[in-house]
Amino acid sequence: MEPVHTNNVLLSCLEKNVTKQASAPAPAPSLSVDLGGLAQRLEDAFLAVRDETERRAAPLSPEDQQIQSMPDASPTKWHRAHTTWFWEQFVLGEHCAGYWPFHPDFAFLFNSYYVSAGPRHSRNHRGDITRPSADQVGAYRKHVDAAVVKFFRDAGEDKLREIAPLVEVGLNHEQQHQELMFTDILHAFAQNPIPPAYDPDWRFPAATPASEDWLTLNEGIHTVGHVDDSFHFDNEKPAHRALVGPVKLARNLVTNREWLAFMRDGGYRTATLWLMDGFAAVNNEGWDCPGHWREIDGQWHVMTLAGLKPVDPDAPVCHVSYYEADAFARWAGKHLPTEMEWEVAARSGQLNDAFGIVWQWTRSSYSPYPGYRAIEGALGEYNGKFMVNQLVLRGSSLATPEGHSRITYRNFFYPHHRWQFTGLRLADYE
Ligand SMILES: [Fe+2]
Numbered sequence: 293m294e295p296v297h298t299n300n301v302l303l304s305c306l307e308k309n310v311t312k313q314a315s316a317p318a319p320a321p322s323l324s325v326d327l328g329g330l331a332q333r334l335e336d337a338f339l340a341v342r343d344e345t346e347r348r349a350a351p352l353s354p355e356d357q358q359i360q361s362m363p364d365a366s367p368t369k370w371h372r373a374h375t376t377w378f379w380e381q382f383v384l385g386e387h388c389a390g391y392w393p394f395h396p397d398f399a400f401l402f403n404s405y406y407v408s409a410g411p412r413h414s415r416n417h418r419g420d421i422t423r424p425s426a427d428q429v430g431a432y433r434k435h436v437d438a439a440v441v442k443f444f445r446d447a448g449e450d451k452l453r454e455i456a457p458l459v460e461v462g463l464n465h466e467q468q469h470q471e472l473m474f475t476d477i478l479h480a481f482a483q484n485p486i487p488p489a490y491d492p493d494w495r496f497p498a499a500t501p502a503s504e505d506w507l508t509l510n511e512g513i514h515t516v517g518h519v520d521d522s523f524h525f526d527n528e529k530p531a532h533r534a535l536v537g538p539v540k541l542a543r544n545l546v547t548n549r550e551w552l553a554f555m556r557d558g559g560y561r562t563a564t565l566w567l568m569d570g571f572a573a574v575n576n577e578g579w580d581c582p583g584h585w586r587e588i589d590g591q592w593h594v595m596t597l598a599g600l601k602p603v604d605p606d607a608p609v610c611h612v613s614y615y616e617a618d619a620f621a622r623w624a625g626k627h628l629p630t631e632m633e634w635e636v637a638a639r640s641g642q643l644n645d646a647f648g649i650v651w652q653w654t655r656s657s658y659s660p661y662p663g664y665r666a667i668e669g670a671l672g673e674y675n676g677k678f679m680v681n682q683l684v685l686r687g688s689s690l691a692t693p694e695g696h697s698r699i700t701y702r703n704f705f706y707p708h709h710r711w712q713f714t715g716l717r718l719a720d721y722e
Pocket of ligand 1: 374404465469
């Protein structure tokens with residue numbers, strides 16, 4: 293998916309340094325106003341995000357950038373082009389008088405799901421498009437980068453203030469695709485019998501050592517959702533009150549060691565542990581382990597960005613679907629938390645590894661908060677139209693770009709999806 297979206301995004305948020313670490317939910321250091329005017333701050337933030345996209349693509353060959361290993365995943369080349377189209381369509385096209393699109397066909401090729409922005413190529417066939425080449429997409433990016441920078445420099449303060457919230461959406465949109473670039477190429481590499489490494493020196497982030505610690509939340513009414521005007525997507529508002537607790541949340545993420553015990557105990561073969569749709573997925577997909585795992589000579593390995601590695605028992609389990617997380621929780625005699633429980637617990641600062649390793653499944657349906665309305669116009673399609681049949685994940689993952697994490701962030705995927713960096717933490721009510 294290419295989730296999320298916009299409303300009430302404020303100028304002040306552009307002062308965030310978007311190039312810093314992904315693991316912390318707190319805003320990254322602000323750029324001082326003294327360092328330059330609004331145009332300079334916009335330009336710096338824009339170029340930092342655009343550079344990060346290219347940095348992530350750099351180790352990949354044109355052949356790597358072409359592949360679409362399943363309909364849910366997109367080619368790296370497509371991500372690079374689509375994020376560029378987003379700037380061209382929503383910023384230059386709507387606000388920069390005299391801008392002429394780089395190529396008349398690119399809007400059709402690289403619009404993702406914006407019905408309001410016109411017809412588009414089939415998502416399932418993005419990998420069929422060999423041209424434009426990766427190099428031509430690079431030229432497209434350079435063209436749009438130069439046009440956006442020139443626009444920032446020439447537009448004037450009033451215009452910049454008007455479009456600053458839109459720019460911030462563009463930055464956050466591109467960061468979302470940066471995460472997808474990692475998850476999608478990892479899925480592609482995981483299909484290769486000779487497993488390639490995206491980066492041989494990459495390491496899975498270290499997790500807090502395992503413990504049996506639980507965080508107790510007493511019954512209480514809490515405000516959940518985004519309360520101020522710092523950057524957020526529209527699905528994080530309106531903030532509202534919710535009854536939470538009594539509940540206990542595991543301080544730590546579920547580990548591979550625990551998952552291996554579930555497997556050894558016949559977890560994947562025990563129908564009574566599973567939702568009906570989940571057990572159908574197990575049988576239809578032949579699941580007997582998390583995604584990207586391979587058993588070699590009796591030892592489990594997992595495909596990572598550094599290639600195929602032995603499963604580390606102490607690392608958090610990754611690449612599990614909601615169906616699997618739900619079955620595991622039932623096997624463990626526990627539950628998955630709601631997104632409200634997760635948010636209140638995370639706000640206390642007492643959850644280990646809430647950010648930066650794996651997104652954590654909650655048992656909350658991805659639904660609108662009370663009173664939610666999508667914004668007017670094409671960008672109203674960013675989040676609202678996906679609010680059915682998906683589950684909310686909280687936190688962030690090892691692939692989430694620096695400066696893109698928030699306690700109120702609501703990620704969402706379908707319950708069978710497991711190619712993202714997804715794991716879980718347990719809840720208990722006893
Ligand atoms: Fe997108």
